[in-house]
Amino acid sequence: MKKRWTIIVLVAVLASCNSTTQKGKNMEDKKNQTDSTSSPADTIPKVVGIGGIFFFSDNPQETKDWYGKNLGLKIDDYGSTFESRDKNKPDKVDQLVWSPFKTGSDYFSPSKKDFMINYRVQNIEALVEKLKKDGVTVLDTIATYDYGKFVHILDPEGNKIELWEP
Numbered sequence: 497m498k499k500r501w502t503i504i505v506l507v508a509v510l511a512s513c514n515s516t517t518q519k520g521k522n523m524e525d526k527k528n529q530t531d532s533t534s535s536p537a538d539t540i541p542k543v544v545g546i547g548g549i550f551f552f553s554d555n556p557q558e559t560k561d562w563y564g565k566n567l568g569l570k571i572d573d574y575g576s577t578f579e580s581r582d583k584n585k586p587d588k589v590d591q592l593v594w595s596p597f598k599t600g601s602d603y604f605s606p607s608k609k610d611f612m613i614n615y616r617v618q619n620i621e622a623l624v625e626k627l628k629k630d631g632v633t634v635l636d637t638i639a640t641y642d643y644g645k646f647v648h649i650l651d652p653e654g655n656k657i658e659l660w661e662p
Contacts, residue, residue: 541623546592547660548614550604553596560596569594590616591662606635607656620645620661 553559564571575595582588593614597603604612617623620638624647628634635648635656644662651657 539619539622541619541621541626542617543615543659544618545590545616546613547616547662548593548595548658550593550595550597550612550614550658552599552601552604552610554599556596556598563594604656607650607654609655612656612658614658614660617659617661620647620659623659 560569560571560575563569563576569576575593578592578594580590580592582590599610604610624634624638627649633650635650638645638647644660647659649657649659
């Protein structure tokens with residue numbers, strides 16, 4: 497009887513190992529496919545996430561310090577950065593920046609609102625062309641920095657929106 501249980505356990509372990517090995521191989525194959533080729537969906541000009549939340553504060557440094565002390569945000573000169581991973585591309589790290597700006601800063605102009613959202617986008621050039629064709633107000637030209645490309649638009653309510661392609 498003991499020999500029969502040993503064989504059953506051994507078969508179950510081998511089956512599990514084969515399943516795990518096959519699952520790992522399938523995941524590796526999928527990762528290699530994702531890494532080596534871009535799907536057409538990767539080039540569609542669109543928003544793919546939120547890159548930043550910016551708002552006015554009478555005392556930005558005091559506000560940052562309060563959030564750091566009381567809510568545990570890791571604060572730097574700009575505010576705080578939250579990192580996350582795309583479940584379909586786990587090696588890719590996305591960032592969301594939280595940052596208070598001095599009340600009255602002209603960075604949000606011409607918007608009269610006391611906040612601005614930065615959207616992470618893909619294919620910013622094609623997106624800007626589409627927005628222009630659709631009659632959207634594009635406030636500036638695409639600016640390129642080491643950390644990405646930026647452009648600003650207005651929504652129908654007059655809110656300034658920052659578009660960012662990392």
